[in-house]
Amino acid sequence: MKNHDIQHLSKIDSISFRNDLISWFEKEQRDLPWRKDQDPYKVWVSEIMLQQTRVETVIPYFNRFIDWFPTLEEFAEADEERILKAWEGLGYYSRVRNLHSAVKEVQETYNGVVPDTPAEISKLKGVGPYTAGAILSIAYGKAEPAVDGNVMRVLSRILLIKEDIAKPKTRKIFEDAIRELIDPAKPSFFNQALMELGALICTPGVPACLLCPVREHCFAFQEGVQAELPVKNQTRKSRDVQLVAAIITNEKDEFLIHKRAAKGLLANLWEFPNFEIHTQLLPKRSFFQEQFEADFGVKPSVGEFIAKIDHVFSHLVWNVDTFSGKLAPLIDKDVMESSKLRWVSEKEMEDYAFPVSHQKMFAAYKSGTKRLL
Template sequence: MNEQLQYNLKEMEITTFQKDLVQWFIREQRDLPWRKDSDPYKVWVSEIMLQQTRVDTVIPYYERFLKKFPTLETFAEADDESVLKIWEGLGYYSRVRNLHSAVKEVVTQYDGKVPNTLKEISMLKGVGPYTAGAILSIAYGVPAPAVDGNVMRVLSRILLIYEDIAKPSTRKIFEDAVREIIDCDHPSYFNQALMELGALICTPTSPSCLLCPVREHCLAFSAGVEKDLPVKTRKKSTKHVDLLAAVLKTDNGKFIIRKRPSKGLLANLWEFPTVEDGNFIQMRTSLLKYLDQEINVKAQLETGAFVKVDHVFSHLTWTINVFAGSISGEINLERNYLLVTKKELEEYAFPVSHQTIWKAYKEKFQL
């Protein structure tokens, strides 16, 4: 911890800050489904879902997830396909794969009880410092820091911290700061209050300082530099990839889908036959050639793409030009390809981009 931060902490009326923050949270917290229960499993599920995803998006997923997998044991027993399907559309699928592996480990190694120590819980797959701190504090009342980008933004302003929050090494500075100021009598409310403050008041671009319950403690507000913080370097430019895809229907009304590789982007999800190709002049020709060589099918494609889908990842953007087509005769597919009916197709987990493709196809051909 640097000298300036140590000085700022010493000058802070920590007890009053804790009281103001926690009482505000008790009074103003949003009515969210995961706040109705401090069950460690439910807290864990919510925290994983909320990583890089908006609260409004998470709520229906959380409710569906717990309806299907109400206990840690039921989730541990689930097959991979049903796990990916329940997560379909939420993105960042490695989150749910890691959660599934970790829950299985809790069942086999910890008799179904989520560990309540930092050492043990941090050993579970996909449980980093933030998730560990959130579960320990919210479910078990352990005064452990739960520091994410939201919390770093809030504390950078309150404590006037100018370190770059984009650097991984900076997190430790904020974790040390939280250990100094956390309300040990109410660690669950304290950590949730910091998160709530960042979501509702201390927002990234236009903080509502006049409504802030801890404005009197905020050094950035006092200095008039609240909009200059946090310091965060820009991300590197994203890569763009152009793709071609085909929705192929057989004479008996089945569709070809394929499973993505078990590692890498969107691992183990299903999609329509797709190839990377930026040839905008001969898209149809390129796609026919790919289908012939890759799947060994002679397809009949419409002359133009019926939909163009743009999709944005954190590090990558896609533009997918999609053609509708038909295939006839005998079809011999490799094991990562399947022929499925419309009903069967909708039971498989697809990434958002290919869900969009399927929706557009059904609308165009009135399925």
């Protein structure tokens, strides 16, 4: 994109804008654990965690993650099961898998030092333009743009950019704008300030313009259209998936758990046995029993209804009817192994990473109440 796509850019006093923005950030920035130092590894971990996740949610996860894996080397050598457990509940597990692959590459190819050039860092798995820009500017002080949703919202208002931010090609417009505006002496604070402004002041919907440190530079505010920006048109619809699940125990009060496939949604996480419902001709209990017997060779006794769990992903919604169950006789050992099934005690279950939906199931089972979560 050329600068004619950002017609208001030339009208901004960039030095005054930088000073107002960074002065505000220096006084008002939140005390966040990943801001304690500029360790590229910690910056990287925090940026991956913050993708599609709120800051308040990330803080305890980040602290635990760094406690478990304090250095890049320790994380590179960590077992995937423990990594997934550390990430349990954050969702979008491909993020941490890609991070682990990329960190191992840094350990092997770059002697454990995170690359400090756009060309090299962008080759790492899971490191897109935003993550690369964030690491390079925050950890290494490079004047590189870091454009995420917060930044696009802020700049679409300040520069009155009416391009659809849901279109991938629009990112280039904002990257060009930041290259013009960024403070070469303080790129870390400049980029973080834009992100902070979007999180605290220039929020979705109606922004808090009266509190904004760069209000006098904002063309959307001057024209009174700040609530109409950014333009974002999304047509993608989610798909509902009906499932039936059971929390099955044996005579030892152990729980039957299953490891998901190594690829696809929630790969390699553990779950309670469940099946997608593809017929309405059978009651859900009976459907579960028949599917279970067909897959594993024995028929469980399915007991009372526990809860209906609705869990939303970016592209689909799980509607899961969950029951309790008992199993005797037990599944053949070879079938257990080939099907990635395991009997575990409640205490042992703490070592396995489960999706949030299955954590909800178990919480409902433990509470003994029948409710919609």
